[in-house]
Amino acid sequence: MSDISDSKKCPGCNTPTERSCAPNLCQPCYICSVKKRIVYQFCWSCLQEWKGPSPKSDCCSNKDCMIRGALLSGNIDTPGSSVKGCPRFRVCPGCNALLTHTNNGCRNIHCPACGRSMCYRCLADPSCKNCTIQDNSSTLKRLGQS
Numbered sequence: 001m002s003d004i005s006d007s008k009k010c011p012g013c014n015t016p017t018e019r020s021c022a023p024n025l026c027q028p029c030y031i032c033s034v035k036k037r038i039v040y041q042f043c044w045s046c047l048q049e050w051k052g053p054s055p056k057s058d059c060c061s062n063k064d065c066m067i068r069g070a071l072l073s074g075n076i077d078t079p080g081s082s083v084k085g086c087p088r089f090r091v092c093p094g095c096n097a098l099l100t101h102t103n104n105g106c107r108n109i110h111c112p113a114c115g116r117s118m119c120y121r122c123l124a125d126p127s128c129k130n131c132t133i134q135d136n137s138s139t140l141k142r143l144g145q146s
Ligand SMILES: [Zn+2]
Pocket: 010, 011, 012, 013, 014, 015, 029, 030, 031, 032, 033
């Protein structure tokens, strides 16, 4: 299989890992298991160390599993879309609500939860000019700190 979504980096050692756990989400890492001398498993969805009962085919017990899983779920590849290349999901910088773009119309979106307008590409004010697409890494970092 050449689908790149079938290879992800282990959050413990950063080694690209082939998914061996489908349909379950708890993916074992041999390298980390040896290093930490425990059975190390990480969550294929949120890419954090696995928490809670396993095996399991939906969210692990990390509190932000679902939202991180959404943020890591790939990019919009709709041809001609104003937001092509952007992540499928965003988190509102104002209220942390999960947002998506309809693929129709311009790059700007409104958060239905707090009413904030933003550019879907750079998450800044809609008045931005020639902006570049920001990935979700800073959002993930911010969520990790809360
Ligand atoms: Zn590892």
